[in-house]
Amino acid sequence: MFSFCTDPDTLGQANWLACYLTTGKHMGLYWSFVTVLVLLAITAPLALAFGFGGAVAARSQIAPLRWFGKGYTAIVRGVPDIAFFMFFVIALDQAFEWVRHRVLCPSWTEPVRQGNDFVVCAAAKLPLGTAPQWVHELYGFGLAIVTFAIVYGAFAANVLFGAMRAVPRGQIETAEAYGMSRRQAFWRILVPQMWIYALPGLSNLWMLLIKATPLLFLLGVEDIVYWARELGSSRQPRFTDYPHGDWRLWYFLGLLVFYLAFTKLSEFVLERLMRRLSRGQATMGAT
Amino acid sequence: MSCWQTIQDYGLRAIGIGERLLPREGYDLCQHFTLIGSGMIWNIYFGALALIAGFFIANAVALGKASDRLWLRKPSEWFVLVFRGSPLFIQFFLAYFIFLRLKQAGVMPWLTAAQAGALLVLILNTAAYSGEIFFGALRSVPRGEVEAADAYGFSGWRRFRRIIWPTTLRLAWPAYTNEAIFLFHATTLVFFSGFPTWKQQGDALYYARFFADKTFNPFVPYPILAFYFILLTLAVIGLFGLVNRRLNRHLPAERRAKMRIRPNLIR
Numbered sequence: 001m002f003s004f005c006t007d008p009d010t011l012g013q014a015n016w017l018a019c020y021l022t023t024g025k026h027m028g029l030y031w032s033f034v035t036v037l038v039l040l041a042i043t044a045p046l047a048l049a050f051g052f053g054g055a056v057a058a059r060s061q062i063a064p065l066r067w068f069g070k071g072y073t074a075i076v077r078g079v080p081d082i083a084f085f086m087f088f089v090i091a092l093d094q095a096f097e098w099v100r101h102r103v104l105c106p107s108w109t110e111p112v113r114q115g116n117d118f119v120v121c122a123a124a125k126l127p128l129g130t131a132p133q134w135v136h137e138l139y140g141f142g143l144a145i146v147t148f149a150i151v152y153g154a155f156a157a158n159v160l161f162g163a164m165r166a167v168p169r170g171q172i173e174t175a176e177a178y179g180m181s182r183r184q185a186f187w188r189i190l191v192p193q194m195w196i197y198a199l200p201g202l203s204n205l206w207m208l209l210i211k212a213t214p215l216l217f218l219l220g221v222e223d224i225v226y227w228a229r230e231l232g233s234s235r236q237p238r239f240t241d242y243p244h245g246d247w248r249l250w251y252f253l254g255l256l257v258f259y260l261a262f263t264k265l266s267e268f269v270l271e272r273l274m275r276r277l278s279r280g281q282a283t284m285g286a287t
Numbered sequence: 288m289s290c291w292q293t294i295q296d297y298g299l300r301a302i303g304i305g306e307r308l309l310p311r312e313g314y315d316l317c318q319h320f321t322l323i324g325s326g327m328i329w330n331i332y333f334g335a336l337a338l339i340a341g342f343f344i345a346n347a348v349a350l351g352k353a354s355d356r357l358w359l360r361k362p363s364e365w366f367v368l369v370f371r372g373s374p375l376f377i378q379f380f381l382a383y384f385i386f387l388r389l390k391q392a393g394v395m396p397w398l399t400a401a402q403a404g405a406l407l408v409l410i411l412n413t414a415a416y417s418g419e420i421f422f423g424a425l426r427s428v429p430r431g432e433v434e435a436a437d438a439y440g441f442s443g444w445r446r447f448r449r450i451i452w453p454t455t456l457r458l459a460w461p462a463y464t465n466e467a468i469f470l471f472h473a474t475t476l477v478f479f480s481g482f483p484t485w486k487q488q489g490d491a492l493y494y495a496r497f498f499a500d501k502t503f504n505p506f507v508p509y510p511i512l513a514f515y516f517i518l519l520t521l522a523v524i525g526l527f528g529l530v531n532r533r534l535n536r537h538l539p540a541e542r543r544a545k546m547r548i549r550p551n552l553i554r
Binding site: 008077078079080081082083087088090091094113116117118155174200210211212213214215218227228229246248249255259260263264 | 375376502505509512521523
């Protein structure tokens, strides 16, 4: 990257490191940090929306909808989230392809599952076989986002369900006494007030989400764990200008420091937010 | 091949007893249930041992964090910060590469095996999380109880052992139950995080993924895995519920802390 990197004399000098850390592959590593941040930025609101939907469904008066909501909030209690990740990535992919197969190739008579294969017609493949590489990567990333949102949405649903129940009953009763309908009382009284009760749980969830981002690696996305393993493993002088031994230890140490800084920063910001939102509330944290 | 034969062949496959090769054909329900179930041996091994060892360290960490002495408090705080502030997945990787270095230096080569190395990481991880829980509980021990203990002439170790510690445990127990459940869930990460599987002896998720890769059908192995884990979770809740009842036995019925299993409390 730097002009002095072309000069072979820099080897063994201090700026060797500057050259080493700016190779094309290291740029991939730095971009994958952006990937993690993008994932968080998209997943967090999406999971919150899923969670809100789940919590509302769990409170519904329509029985099947309530069962669905309760079931959704219950799934995360008993089963490891990693299992969900691995399941949903394949299951969603197959579900999308199956639906497209049904719509796009109605004349196809063979079964979709043939022994140990999952066969759909070429037009239903996702992404299409002719699609460029970046579409494949984007599709994989999109599947990962939806998977994260489903799993952490269930956590969020738990939090929000609890928060809705924590709002004092008297508030709703007052709203009803003023002649508000159920819908009005929900949107104007319950929802604005529940956030303060939900915030501790949601900040916990945010931490969980941050700490779950390395699992992207298991979903087949080229994330920071992938690059740290790739770049850290030992290099022979024959294949690269920057030969080194097994440096994976140092790369992962770097990742650890990154996550520590990130969670610490989040903690600081969330605490400020908590203090801000507690203002004027009749809770212990209010000042 | 009958199902009984499959169970004999693969029931203990995860610890190296029985058939040497994993199944190559059939992939029927019986094989799924047997092999994933045999993988649960490792999940229970990691979870149970880490829980027991972590419990003692967690108490020490909680006391360290609550200590007045700086040289006790600072290390405990840092320990909790590092293990709670970073993903377990990264901790596994980092620990594995540290163990690899140690092995090359000839120190404790057995730590690179998952049975020892990953267990150590899990112990430290759960110790940090539970230490934080116990610390929080320690700080919320009612002042009146401590004053009553003083009035009765308890002091030092006896006051801690007879009054403060039981109350701490009682207050911490619902959250600690949650932590135990999360720990068992976290054991599924072990074989996906650098630690190599030896002779394909993996945990339940390892075998579930094996089947999902072979049959390209995630709708059978993962629900089976979920079934096993729900059983395990219920067992943990039941066991911890018994302890909770014992910890609360002196309280009048209406004041007993109800066990509320809420995953949003911790982690």
